[in-house]
Amino acid sequence: MLLEPTVMLDNLVLSLSDSLDLIHPLAVGHQQRTAYIALRIAKSMGHHPAKQADLMYASALHDIGLLSVEEKIQSMNADSNDEGRHAGVGADLLRKFSSFNKASQIVRIHHRSWTDEPGQNETEGIKVLANMLCLADHVDRAVTRGTGILVQVKAVVERVSRLAGKEFSPEIVQCFRELAAEESFWLDFASSRIYPILVGMGQWPRVALDLHAMEEIAKIFCRIVDFRSRFTSTHTTGVAAVARELAGRMCFSEKACRQMLIAGYLHDLGKVAVPNAILNKPGRLDPDEFDVIRAHTYHTYHILSTIGGFEEIAIWAAFHHERLDGKGYPFHVRGEDIPLGARIMCVADVFTAVTENRPYRKGTGRNETLPILQRLARTGSLDDNVVSALTEKYDEIDRMRSDAQETSASEYSDFVRRKTEASESPSRM
Numbered sequence: 178m179l180l181e182p183t184v185m186l187d188n189l190v191l192s193l194s195d196s197l198d199l200i201h202p203l204a205v206g207h208q209q210r211t212a213y214i215a216l217r218i219a220k221s222m223g224h225h226p227a228k229q230a231d232l233m234y235a236s237a238l239h240d241i242g243l244l245s246v247e248e249k250i251q252s253m254n255a256d257s258n259d260e261g262r263h264a265g266v267g268a269d270l271l272r273k274f275s276s277f278n279k280a281s282q283i284v285r286i287h288h289r290s291w292t293d294e295p296g297q298n299e300t301e302g303i304k305v306l307a308n309m310l311c312l313a314d315h316v317d318r319a320v321t322r323g324t325g326i327l328v329q330v331k332a333v334v335e336r337v338s339r340l341a342g343k344e345f346s347p348e349i350v351q352c353f354r355e356l357a358a359e360e361s362f363w364l365d366f367a368s369s370r371i372y373p374i375l376v377g378m379g380q381w382p383r384v385a386l387d388l389h390a391m392e393e394i395a396k397i398f399c400r401i402v403d404f405r406s407r408f409t410s411t412h413t414t415g416v417a418a419v420a421r422e423l424a425g426r427m428c429f430s431e432k433a434c435r436q437m438l439i440a441g442y443l444h445d446l447g448k449v450a451v452p453n454a455i456l457n458k459p460g461r462l463d464p465d466e467f468d469v470i471r472a473h474t475y476h477t478y479h480i481l482s483t484i485g486g487f488e489e490i491a492i493w494a495a496f497h498h499e500r501l502d503g504k505g506y507p508f509h510v511r512g513e514d515i516p517l518g519a520r521i522m523c524v525a526d527v528f529t530a531v532t533e534n535r536p537y538r539k540g541t542g543r544n545e546t547l548p549i550l551q552r553l554a555r556t557g558s559l560d561d562n563v564v565s566a567l568t569e570k571y572d573e574i575d576r577m578r579s580d581a582q583e584t585s586a587s588e589y590s591d592f593v594r595r596k597t598e599a600s601e602s603p604s605r606m
């Protein structure tokens with residue numbers, strides 16, 4: 178009997194961490210290199226494997242609060258002063274999933290100096306782990322990409338050492354200095370194989386995820402994609418709700434319907450690599466801008482397909498701009514090579530895109546939407562049976578879409594309010 182593939186939390190976290198670092202060549206691998214240094218320190222200081230796991234989740238996702246490409250690039254500057262803000266936004270996103278409770282606390286204070294007054298309810302253990310992350314983040318931002326790593330070691334070690342007892346705990350700096358004496362520490366750090374190196378280091382408890390946990394994590398990433406821009410702030414939630422409902426109508430099992438919901442939450446994940454200037458452009462995109470957009474499902478595929486147990490979800494999510502006649506993008510798969518789950522996602526995506534309101538235009542009503550979908554089915558673009566399933570229960574499905582998007586819109590307003598408060602007083606975050 179074939180065993181069901183199990184999705185492991187560390188694998189999921191590291192793959193999703195990759196997606197956030199895709200944003201810009203400067204940021205590629207930043208969170209994983211940071212995780213590498215932080216974990217080497219935690220290990221060598223003898224921290225418990227469960228704490229190492231919390232530190233791994235926190236470091237691999239520590240910049241999750243930097244939502245736009247523009248913010249991310251700015252933060253890679255070693256002297257960036259956004260510090261407190263993105264930490265608070267990231268912590269708020271992470272704490273929505275219970276297994277990230279500690280990681281969220283670590284992320285919240287990962288730019289706090291060692292000598293700063295501890296915040297309310299802040300434990301010594303969290304403070305120490307956050308300081309390891311702070312130092313690791315500082316090191317990665319101090320290193321110059323494209324220059325040999327070993328020639329930079331002396332300067333980086335001196336830079337960190339000068340901050341001992343101020344920014345960083347003296348014990349943590351001492352431990353870092355000992356590790357920094359090994360060339361292999363730096364060669365691992367600078368290796369393009371950092372993902373397998375991190376996996377190989379893991380002596381932390383491996384957590385298998387159930388569907389509910391996967392939905393919760395996928396929802397965090399759905400918010401990251403949507404909340405970058407008020408133009409599309411509820412799009413993903415709408416697509417996910419419609420795709421799940423259509424899957425049920427196409428006789429998918431309850432489990433497959435929930436996997437479809439997860440695929441819906443993640444379908445536009447690759448959009449994290451699209452700058453806001455393109456994403457928010459109200460008018461027509463020029464050909465170069467459209468090329469950037471066309472790469473987003475390619476990224477979605479490559480991020481999700483590295484997660485063991487996500488093979489089907491990766492295809493359902495990433496083929497949503499493919500078309501039955503082969504005229505979609507970016508893989509140009511056609512006909513039978515597009516599985517039913519992906520055909521459902523294609524219909525859910527087009528349906529949501531035309532019916533949702535955008536700040537610069539109102540969504541279409543039934544009388545305009547159905548002819549669009551039916552024409553796309555007639556011309557061999559979308560699956561006829563899926564479009565028929567939607568047509569049959571149009572009003573019900575449209576209500577589900579708008580309910581899901583309304584809930585998400587109020588979450589978005591809440592998110593914007595908290596982000597604004599944070600930028601007015603970063604120290605409170």
Ligand SMILES: [Fe+2]
Binds near residue numbers: 207211239240314
């Ligand atoms: Fe960072």
Ligand SMILES: [Fe+2]
Binds near residue numbers: 444
């Ligand atoms: Fe898309």
Ligand SMILES: [Fe+2]
Binds near residue numbers: 445526
């Ligand atoms: Fe989409």
